[in-house]
Amino acid sequence: MMTSFLFRAMDARAGIFLGLMAAVIVLVPAGNLLVPETSPFHVPTYAVTLMGKYLTYALLALAVDLVWGYCGILSLGHAAFFALGGYAMGMYLMRQIGTRGVYGDPILPDFMVFLNWQELPWYWYGFDMFWFAALMVLLVPGVLAFVFGWFAFRSRVTGVYLSIITQALTYALLLAFFRNDMGFGGNNGLTDFKDILGFDIQADTTRAGLFAASGLALVVCFLICRSITRSKLGKVLVAVRDAESRTRFLGYRVEHYKLFVWTLSAMMAGIAGALYVPQVGIINPGEFAPANSIEVVIWVAVGGRGTLVGAVLGAVLVNFAKTWFTAALPDIWLFALGGLFVVVTLFLPKGIVGTVSSGWTALRQRRISAAYEAGSDEPPSAPPQSPGAPANVPRTSKTPGTAEPQPAE
Amino acid sequence: MSLIRSFLLLIGLLACLAAPALAQSDPDTLRPLINELAKGKYKETEAQIGALVATGDPAVAPALEALGEGDLFFRKSDGLVFITEKAGKGYALTDPLTLEAAGEAGRREVKKIKVNNKLRRVIRSALGSLTLMAPDPQVRMSAAQAIFKAQDPDGIEALDVALAAETDDGVRKVMEEARAAAVLNSDLPEADKLDAVQTLSDMGNRDALSLLIGVQAGAQGALRDAATGAIAKIEKSIAAWDAAQNIWYGLSLGSVLLLAAIGLAITFGVMGVINMAHGEMVMIGAYTTFVVQELIRTSAPSLFEYSLFIALPLAFLASGLIGVAIERGVIRWLYGRPLETLLATWGISLVLQQAVRSIFGPTNREVGNPDWMSGAFELGQMTITYNRMWIIVFAMLVFAGLMLVLKKTPFGLYTRAVTQNRRMAASMGIRTPWIDALTFGLGSGIAGIAGVALSQIDNVSPNLGQGYIIDSFMVVVFGGVGNLWGTLVGAMTLGVVNKFLEPYAGAVLGKIFVLVFIILFIQKRPRGLFALKGRAVEA
Numbered sequence: 001m002m003t004s005f006l007f008r009a010m011d012a013r014a015g016i017f018l019g020l021m022a023a024v025i026v027l028v029p030a031g032n033l034l035v036p037e038t039s040p041f042h043v044p045t046y047a048v049t050l051m052g053k054y055l056t057y058a059l060l061a062l063a064v065d066l067v068w069g070y071c072g073i074l075s076l077g078h079a080a081f082f083a084l085g086g087y088a089m090g091m092y093l094m095r096q097i098g099t100r101g102v103y104g105d106p107i108l109p110d111f112m113v114f115l116n117w118q119e120l121p122w123y124w125y126g127f128d129m130f131w132f133a134a135l136m137v138l139l140v141p142g143v144l145a146f147v148f149g150w151f152a153f154r155s156r157v158t159g160v161y162l163s164i165i166t167q168a169l170t171y172a173l174l175l176a177f178f179r180n181d182m183g184f185g186g187n188n189g190l191t192d193f194k195d196i197l198g199f200d201i202q203a204d205t206t207r208a209g210l211f212a213a214s215g216l217a218l219v220v221c222f223l224i225c226r227s228i229t230r231s232k233l234g235k236v237l238v239a240v241r242d243a244e245s246r247t248r249f250l251g252y253r254v255e256h257y258k259l260f261v262w263t264l265s266a267m268m269a270g271i272a273g274a275l276y277v278p279q280v281g282i283i284n285p286g287e288f289a290p291a292n293s294i295e296v297v298i299w300v301a302v303g304g305r306g307t308l309v310g311a312v313l314g315a316v317l318v319n320f321a322k323t324w325f326t327a328a329l330p331d332i333w334l335f336a337l338g339g340l341f342v343v344v345t346l347f348l349p350k351g352i353v354g355t356v357s358s359g360w361t362a363l364r365q366r367r368i369s370a371a372y373e374a375g376s377d378e379p380p381s382a383p384p385q386s387p388g389a390p391a392n393v394p395r396t397s398k399t400p401g402t403a404e405p406q407p408a409e
Numbered sequence: 410m411s412l413i414r415s416f417l418l419l420i421g422l423l424a425c426l427a428a429p430a431l432a433q434s435d436p437d438t439l440r441p442l443i444n445e446l447a448k449g450k451y452k453e454t455e456a457q458i459g460a461l462v463a464t465g466d467p468a469v470a471p472a473l474e475a476l477g478e479g480d481l482f483f484r485k486s487d488g489l490v491f492i493t494e495k496a497g498k499g500y501a502l503t504d505p506l507t508l509e510a511a512g513e514a515g516r517r518e519v520k521k522i523k524v525n526n527k528l529r530r531v532i533r534s535a536l537g538s539l540t541l542m543a544p545d546p547q548v549r550m551s552a553a554q555a556i557f558k559a560q561d562p563d564g565i566e567a568l569d570v571a572l573a574a575e576t577d578d579g580v581r582k583v584m585e586e587a588r589a590a591a592v593l594n595s596d597l598p599e600a601d602k603l604d605a606v607q608t609l610s611d612m613g614n615r616d617a618l619s620l621l622i623g624v625q626a627g628a629q630g631a632l633r634d635a636a637t638g639a640i641a642k643i644e645k646s647i648a649a650w651d652a653a654q655n656i657w658y659g660l661s662l663g664s665v666l667l668l669a670a671i672g673l674a675i676t677f678g679v680m681g682v683i684n685m686a687h688g689e690m691v692m693i694g695a696y697t698t699f700v701v702q703e704l705i706r707t708s709a710p711s712l713f714e715y716s717l718f719i720a721l722p723l724a725f726l727a728s729g730l731i732g733v734a735i736e737r738g739v740i741r742w743l744y745g746r747p748l749e750t751l752l753a754t755w756g757i758s759l760v761l762q763q764a765v766r767s768i769f770g771p772t773n774r775e776v777g778n779p780d781w782m783s784g785a786f787e788l789g790q791m792t793i794t795y796n797r798m799w800i801i802v803f804a805m806l807v808f809a810g811l812m813l814v815l816k817k818t819p820f821g822l823y824t825r826a827v828t829q830n831r832r833m834a835a836s837m838g839i840r841t842p843w844i845d846a847l848t849f850g851l852g853s854g855i856a857g858i859a860g861v862a863l864s865q866i867d868n869v870s871p872n873l874g875q876g877y878i879i880d881s882f883m884v885v886v887f888g889g890v891g892n893l894w895g896t897l898v899g900a901m902t903l904g905v906v907n908k909f910l911e912p913y914a915g916a917v918l919g920k921i922f923v924l925v926f927i928i929l930f931i932q933k934r935p936r937g938l939f940a941l942k943g944r945a946v947e948a
C-alpha cells in the first residue's frame with residue numbers, strides 16, 4: 001500500500017527534481033561548512049540563508065499551487081497562513097530569549113515589558129516548549145483554514161468572490177496584528193531571537209541546519225502533494241477545478257474535497273512560515289499584506305500552474321530576480337514584476353514548466369507522425385493531455401481573442 | 410481675568426473701528442468727558458466713568474481699559490488725557506478716542522490718573538456693559554459669550570440692562586445663557602439659580618453640561634436635584650447629536666467608498682472582470698488634479714478656485730483613456746479567465762504605481778483646497794466641514810449621472826443588454842467588443858473623477874489607490890454586482906457601520922469587525938445584497 005503510494009509519486013520529472021533537491025540539501029551546507037573560505041566553491045553564510053529563504057518561499061508556492069493549480073481555488077490570502085505559522089515559531093523563539101532580552105525579564109518578552117504588561121497572556125502559554133510551538137505551526141493555520149473553508153465552500157462561494165474574501169481575511173489579520181493590544185509585538189513584530197532548540201541562531205551550523213530542514217520539508221511536502229495529485233483524489237480535484245457543478249452532479253461532495261486540500265495547503269504554508277522566521281530573524285505584520293499573497297500566486301503562474309515542480313521553480317526564479325533587481329536596479333523592480341504578471345498571463349498561461357512540457361509532447365508526437373508517414377507501423381496516438389495542465393486555458397494560444405467575456409453572475 | 414479684559418479691549422477696538430461708519434461716535438462731545446477723568450478724587454472719577462458709560466458709545470472703551478490698567482495719563486500743561494506706553498525715558502502718547510499717535514512726553518510732563526480696586530471693578534463692569542450695548546450684534550454676542558465663559562457675577566447687572574434693550578433674538582438668547590452662568594456663580598437666592606439651571610438645560614450643549622456638573626458638585630437640595638435633572642436631559646440630547654454626527658461621518662465615509670467603488674461595480678458587473686488596477690485609476694485622477702493646480706499656479710493663479718472643475722473632465726479623460734488602453738491591450742485577451750485577469754491587472758497596477766513614483770517622486774504631493782472646499786459650519790451641535798459635505802453631494806451627483814447614462818442613453822442600453830445576455834446582444838447587432846472597451850473606459854473614468862474628489866481629503870501619493878482597492882472590493886461584493894443601487898446601499902451601510910463601531914471598538918478593530926462581517930455575509934448571500942436573479946449555473 002505504502003509502496004504504491006510512493007510509487008505513484010514518482011516519474012521522470014519528479015525524479016529529476018528530487019535528485020536536484022538532494023544535491024542542493026547536501027552540497028550547499030557542505031559548501032558552507034566544509035569548504036574553506038578561500039576556495040571558489042565556498043558558499044557564504046548569507047547565501048545559505050538566502051537560499052533557505054527561497055526554499056521556504058518555494059514551499060509556500062507549492063501550497064498555493066495545490067489549491068489553485070489543482071483545485072481552482074485562487075487564494076489571495078495564503079500569506080496569512082504563512083505568517084501565522086511564522087508567528088507561532090516566532091513566539092517560541094521569543095520565549096527562548098529568556099533573561100537575555102534588553103529588560104532581562106525571565107518570562108515576558110521585551111515588548112510586553114515595554115508596554116507594561118504584568119503577566120503573559122494565556123495564548124502565549126506553552127510556547128516555551130518546541131513540540132507545542134511545532135504543533136501550533138500546523139494547528140493554527142490549519143484550524144483557521146478549516147473554519148474559513150468550512151463556511152466558504154459549504155455556501156459555494158467560488159471564483160473571484162472567494163479570492164476577494166481570502167484577501168479580506170489576510171487584510172483583517174494584518175490590521176489585527178498591527179495592534180499592540182493583540183500581544184504580538186504590534187508594528188515591530190517579533191525579533192531579536194537568540195537560539196532555537198538550544199543552538200545559537202546566528203551560528204553557521206544552525207543556519208546550514210535550517211537550510212537542510214527547509215529543503216527536507218519541501219521534499220516531504222512535494223511528495224505529499226505529488227501523491228495526492230496523482231491519486232484518484234487528485235483526479236477529482238482537477239474535475240472540481242474544471243467543472244465544479246458537473247462534479248457535484250456526478251455525486252461527489254465537492255466541498256469536502258476542497259476543504260481537505262485547502263486545510264492541507266494552509267498547514268504547508270504554516271510550515272513554510274515557521275522555517276522562514278528563524279532564517280530571516282524577524283516576523284512582523286507586514287507579512288500579512290495582501291500584496292504578498294498576490295506575489296505568491298505569480299510565482300506559481302510563472303513556474304507553471306498545475307505543475308508542482310513549476311511552483312518551486314517559479315518561486316526560486318522570481319525571488320532570485322527580485323534579489324538581483326532590488327540590489328542592482330531598485331526602480332525597475334516593480335516595472336519588471338508588473339510586466340511579469342502581464343506577460344505570463346498573456347503569453348505563458350501554462351507557465352514555464354507547462355509550456356516546455358507541452359512543447360516536448362507536441363515535438364515527440366510530430367516525430368512519431370513523421371515516422372508513421374514514412375512507413376513505420378506504429379500508429380500515432382492522441383497527444384496525452386497532462387492531468388496537471390489547466391483545461392480552461394485555451395490550447396490554441398495563437399487566437400486568444402475567440403474567448404468571450406463572461407458577465408459576473 | 411486679564412485675558413478677558415484684553416478680549417473686551419479688542420472688542421472695544423473693533424467697535425471703534427466700526428464706529429465712524431455708524432456715525433454714532435463724536436470725538437468732540439466725548440473728549441471733554443474723557444478729559445474730566447483727570448480731575449478730582451476717586452469718587453469724582455467714578456461718577457465720570459458712569460457718565461462715559463451713559464453715552465453708550467463703545468469708542469470710550471479703550472480709554473476705560475487703559476484707566477483700569479493704569480495706562481491713562483494726563484498732560485500737566487493742558488490737562489488733555491492720553492493712553493501712554495513707556496518709550497525710552499518718557500512715554501509715547503496715544504489719543505484715547507482716535508487711537509492715533511499723539512507724540513511723546515517726558516516723565517515729568519504727564520501724570521497718571523490713579524485708580525483703586527473699587528474703581529477697577531467699576532471699570533470692568535462698565536466695559537462689559539459698553540460692549541454689551543455695542544451697535545454691532547456680533548460684538549454684543551461675543552461680549553455675552555465672554556461673560557458666559559468667565560461666569561462673572563459682576564456682569565449680571567450689565568446683562569440685565571443690555572437684555573432690556575436687546576432687540577436681536579439670537580443675541581438675547583446668548584445673553585440669557587451668559588446671565589444664567591453668571592447667576593450660578595453668584596450669591597443670588599436659590600430661586601434665581603433654579604431659573605438659571607433651567608436656562609442652561611435648554612441650552613443643551615457641552616458647555617452647559619460642564620457648568621452644570623460644577624453646580625451639581627457644589628450644591629444641595631432642590632438646586633442639586635434640578636442640576637441632576639438638567640444634566641440627564643443634556644446628556645440625552647448630546648447622545649442624540651452624537652448619533653447624528655456619527656451618521657454624518659458614516660455617510661461621508663460611505664460616499665468616499667461609493668466614489669471609489671462605483672467604477673469597479675460597472676466593470677465587474679458588465680464584464681465579470683476584477684480590475685485590480687482600479688485604485689491606480691483613482692490615483693491618476695488625483696495626480697491629474699495636482700498637475701492642473703500646478704499649471705494654474707504658474708500661469709493663471711486667478712483660476713485656482715475653479716481648478717477642481719477644470720480637473721474633473723481631464724481626470725475623466727486621462728483615467729478613461731488609460732482604461733481603454735488596458736482593456737484593448739491586455740484584458741480582452743483574457744476574457745473568460747477572470748482569475749488571470751485579476752493577476753494581469755494587478756501587474757498593471759504595479760507598473761502604474763512605479764511609473765507615477767518615477768515621474769512625480771515617492772512623496773506626498775500637495776493638492777490645495779479651493780476656498781469653497783475649506784472651512785466648516787455648525788448645524789445644531791454638529792460641525793460640518795465643507796469638503797466632506799461637497800464630497801457627499803458630488804458622490805450623489807456622480808451616482809445620479811451614471812444612472813442616467815445607463816438608463817437613458819443608447820450606450821447605457823447596450824451596456825445593460827450585454828450585461829444581461831452577451832450572445833443575444835451580439836446577435837442583435839451590438840458590437841460587444843466596443844461596448845466592453847467603452848464600459849471599461851467609463852468605469853476607469855469614474856475612478857478618475859473620484860480621484861479628483863479624494864485628492865481633497867487624502868494624501869496624494871503613489872500609494873493612494875492601494876488604500877481604497879480592498880474597501881472598494883468589499884463594497885462591490887457586499888452590494889452585489891450588476892446593480893448600482895447595491896453599490897450605493899453597500900457603500901453607505903459599510904460607511905455608517907464603520908463609524909458607529911469606531912467609538913466602541915477603535916478605528917482598527919472596527920474595520921476588522923466590518924471585514925469579518927463581510928466574510929460571514931458572503932457565506933449567507935454569495936452574490937451580494939442585490940444579486941441579479943437567474944438560473945444559470947456557472948460552468
